[in-house]
Amino acid sequence: xxxxxxxxxxxxxxxxxxxxxxxxxxxxxxxxxxxxxxxxxxxxxxxxxxxxxxxxxxxxxxxxxxxxxxxxxxxxxxxxxxxxxxxxxxxxxxxxxxxxxxxxxxxxxxxxxxxxxxxxxxxxxxxxxxxxxxxxxxxxxxxxxxxxxxxxxxxxxxxxxxxxxxxxxxxxxxxxxxxxxxxxxxxxxxxxxxxxxxxxxxxxxxxxxxxxxxxxxxxxxxxxxxxxxxxxxxxxxxxxxxxxxxxxxxxxxxxxxxxxxxxxxxxxxxxxxxxxxxxxxxxxxxxxxxxxxxxxxxxxx
Amino acid sequence: xxxxxxxxxxxxxxxxxxxxxxxxxxxxxxxxxxxxxxxxxxxxxxxxxxxxxxxxxxxxxxxxxxxxxxxxxxxxxxxxxxxxxxxxxxxxxxxxxxxxxxxxxxxxxxxxxxxxxxxxxxxxxxxxxxxxxxxxxxxxxxxxxxxxxxxxxxxxxxxxxxxxxxxxxxxxxxxxxxxxxxxxxxxxxxxxxxxxxxxxxxxxxxxxxxxxxxxxxxxxxxxxxxxxxxxxxxxxxxxxxxxxxxxxxxxxxxxxxxxxxxxxxxxxxxxxxxxxxxxxxxxxxxxxxxxxxxxxxxxxxx
Numbered sequence: 008x009x010x011x012x013x014x015x016x017x018x019x020x021x022x023x024x025x026x027x028x029x030x031x032x033x034x035x036x037x038x039x040x041x042x043x044x045x046x047x048x049x050x051x052x053x054x055x056x057x058x059x060x061x062x063x064x065x066x067x068x069x070x071x072x073x074x075x076x077x078x079x080x081x082x083x084x085x086x087x088x089x090x091x092x093x094x095x096x097x098x099x100x101x102x103x104x105x106x107x108x109x110x111x112x113x114x115x116x117x118x119x120x121x122x123x124x125x126x127x128x129x130x131x132x133x134x135x136x137x138x139x140x141x142x143x144x145x146x147x148x149x150x151x152x153x154x155x156x157x158x159x160x161x162x163x164x165x166x167x168x169x170x171x172x173x174x175x176x177x178x179x180x181x182x183x184x185x186x187x188x189x190x191x192x193x194x195x196x197x198x199x200x201x202x203x204x205x206x207x208x209x210x211x212x213x214x215x216x217x218x219x220x221x222x223x224x225x226x227x228x229x230x231x232x233x234x235x236x237x238x239x240x241x242x243x244x245x246x247x248x249x250x251x252x253x254x255x256x257x258x259x260x261x262x263x264x265x266x267x268x269x270x271x272x273x274x275x276x277x278x279x280x281x282x283x284x285x286x287x288x289x290x291x292x293x294x295x296x297x298x299x300x301x302x303x304x305x306x307x308x
Numbered sequence: 309x310x311x312x313x314x315x316x317x318x319x320x321x322x323x324x325x326x327x328x329x330x331x332x333x334x335x336x337x338x339x340x341x342x343x344x345x346x347x348x349x350x351x352x353x354x355x356x357x358x359x360x361x362x363x364x365x366x367x368x369x370x371x372x373x374x375x376x377x378x379x380x381x382x383x384x385x386x387x388x389x390x391x392x393x394x395x396x397x398x399x400x401x402x403x404x405x406x407x408x409x410x411x412x413x414x415x416x417x418x419x420x421x422x423x424x425x426x427x428x429x430x431x432x433x434x435x436x437x438x439x440x441x442x443x444x445x446x447x448x449x450x451x452x453x454x455x456x457x458x459x460x461x462x463x464x465x466x467x468x469x470x471x472x473x474x475x476x477x478x479x480x481x482x483x484x485x486x487x488x489x490x491x492x493x494x495x496x497x498x499x500x501x502x503x504x505x506x507x508x509x510x511x512x513x514x515x516x517x518x519x520x521x522x523x524x525x526x527x528x529x530x531x532x533x534x535x536x537x538x539x540x541x542x543x544x545x546x547x548x549x550x551x552x553x554x555x556x557x558x559x560x561x562x563x564x565x566x567x568x569x570x571x572x573x574x575x576x577x578x579x580x581x582x583x584x585x586x587x588x589x590x591x592x593x594x595x596x597x598x599x600x601x602x603x604x605x606x607x608x609x610x
Contacts, residue, residue: 096401177455184441184452190401191439195501196427196456302443 012145017269018262023155025261026162027224030217031238032245032253033165034210040173040248041182041206042092043100043189047107050235051114052211056080057218057227058122061129073215080211083114088203096189096199115232124229129222133157158220165213166254173250182206186248240288246301256299260284346414348374348509348541349395349431354409354419356387356394356565358402364390366565367409372509372543377535379552379573380545381586382562388545389436391562392511395543396433397423413509428456430508436545437517438494440501442487446478449486449497453504464504470538471500474530492523499527503534509541516548524548528555549586553577561586 031053038046059079064072091106131154138156139148173179185192185202193199221231245256264287268280291298349372356365365387372378380388393399394406397419411419413431421429432453440449450471454464472479475496481489486497495515502510512531516524532555534540546552553559559576561569569582576582583589 177451180444180448180452181455183444183448187441187443188439190398191435191441192452193401193423194396194398194427194433194435194439195453196424196432196505197452198422198424 012147012149014269016149017265019149019151021262021265022258023152023159023261024265025257025259026155026159026254027220028237028241028260029254029257030158030162030213030220031234032241032257033250034213034217035238035242036247036250036253037169037210037213038206040186042203043186044103044107045100046210047104047235048110048114049210049214049238050232051111052083052214053218053221053234054229054232055083055114055118056211056215057129057222057231058118060215060219061127061222061227062122076215077212080215081208084204084207084211087207088200092203093200115229119229126226126228129219129227131219131223133223154220154223161216161220162254165216166250169250178205237284240284243288243298244291246298248302249298249300252298252300260287263287345376346374348372348414349543350412351391351395352410354394354411355407356390356399356404357407358404364404364565365394368562368565368567370560370567372541374541375535375539376558377531377542377544377556379556379559380543380562381549381552381559383547386562387565388562389513392433392513392543392545396431396511397421397426398433424456427505430506431511432502432505432507433511434498434502434513434515436513438491438498440486440494440497442485444486445483446486446489446497447482450478450500450504453501456505467504467506471503474534475500491518495519495527503540507540509543512542512544514545514547516546516551524551531555549582
């Protein structure tokens with residue numbers, strides 16, 4: 008049995024990175040929940056938001072840059088709604104999915120064209136040096152990155168806020184109604200266009216938060232766009248339609264892959280961290296296709 | 309979208325003959341028993357095309373006087389649902405378009421409005437097949453109907469109680485997910501949801517679909533009460549001619565995208581052809597299907 012200290016450290020590190028996956032997954036869930044569209048472009052939106060923020064903050068005070076980036080993400084949501092979703096209303100989900108793949112490549116390219124394609128440092132003023140917790144309990148203590156803690160707090164706040172928004176506001180109820188049945192929602196007077204604008208804007212802001220967290224960790228660069236792929240197993244595990252599911256899925260995936268690497272990795276030569284999550288997701292798909300917290304597939308018999 | 313194929317395959321010859329004087333007359337409010345009332349809805353000679361090619365409605369005109377119950381009858385694919393969706397502007401999502409004619413709601417041209425604007429003005433559709441939001445509770449379903457309203461929480465709460473008073477069963481099931489309720493409860497939920505918008509006109513599409521005869525009767529009874537007590541005007545598309553003509557004051561019969569016959573409900577009930585083709589009766593009582601050779605083309609429907 009390994010020392011408890013390192014295990015705990017690996018576990019905590021896993022949970023923290025899980026929160027970061029969850030932040031990306033959250034954006035997917037929002038859009039899928041409210042419009043039934045699997046938005047492949049979420050990763051590209053993370054990149055685009057982070058790039059906008061980092062370049063704007065070069066010549067603007069940070070707070071102003073954040074506000075301006077939020078405005079940009081809302082404008083982007085508006086453009087997507089106008090140019091992509093509205094013409095495709097009533098089309099099959101797969102067609103909308105393909106359209107979001109198009110949006111992904113456009114955003115990746117366009118973002119780097121206007122903002123540049125170098126690796127940019129994003130400094131949120133959070134100390135980079137790790138904290139050591141419980142030094143009196145374990146030799147050397149447990150190493151925790153302040154950035155991860157910051158991300159965890161932000162993610163937690165977002166989840167609580169979004170859950171309240173979805174379940175106890177009129178707009179939130181309308182969003183869930185649209186997710187269930189576009190046409191019926193339209194028939195009772197819920198304006199789809201406005202709803203989509205709200206959802207995509209919210210997803211854009213969530214992307215910005217994810218971009219800030221990931222950008223601080225890795226630097227703002229093209230690879231941010233690829234973290235969307237890491238969010239997929241989180242989605243499958245947590246369920247595509249559940250906001251708390253995204254967070255819990257993220258935690259399980261994050262901790263799971265780190266622990267798997269720690270325990271099983273050495274036995275088979277290491278490197279399983281990169282695919283463990285997908286195997287886990289596959290296993291979940293087999294036994295519980297809607298994910299741990301996804302909406303039940305209601306079938307009347 | 310299942311209307312597409314049918315429209316394309318429809319025979320060129322109108323199947324239902326035009327019958328005498330009743331039909332030559334244009335539909336007018338004077339025929340309805342509620343004389344001197346305003347016209348809530350007037351549809352004038354509309355054509356609807358799906359996907360830019362399939363002509364589904366070929367000049368449908370109808371009128372709904374305020375405070376009345378008007379029914380739109382016809383077989384599968386006759387164009388009932390399309391007519392209702394053309395009125396409520398839900399066609400766009402199905403790639404349908406009103407290419408000719410006009411639709412006025414209380415005198416105002418409405419066919420360029422968005423569905424939510426129309427709901428705000430008081431015209432709401434209850435779609436065919438209930439279409440409740442399965443993952444919302446019954447009460448949440450009802451509340452979504454109040455989305456366009458701006459008259460405050462208290463008024464909405466009062467209407468919620470009003471809906472529960474007409475549909476006590478919904479009150480019992482208010483906390484359960486609509487997806488798990490029975491077909492009848494879902495139909496009630498869908499009608500209740502529409503009422504929450506405080507509509508002046510409800511377009512009700514096939515409320516009898518898939519329900520037991522007793523429930524159908526119950527639903528129509530409530531529609532009738534809502535019409536009398538809450539002064540809600542109804543335009544009901546139905547295949548169940550028998551029930552529809554008992555509760556409606558006026559009826560239109562659609563076939564292949566055209567109105568082939570219209571008149572007050574009693575007149576339609578007594579019309580020989582309606583009896584024969586839509587009510588399954590004839591002058592000599594119930595007929596054997598073998599004997600009706602002269603109406604070969606109608607066999608499909610009998």
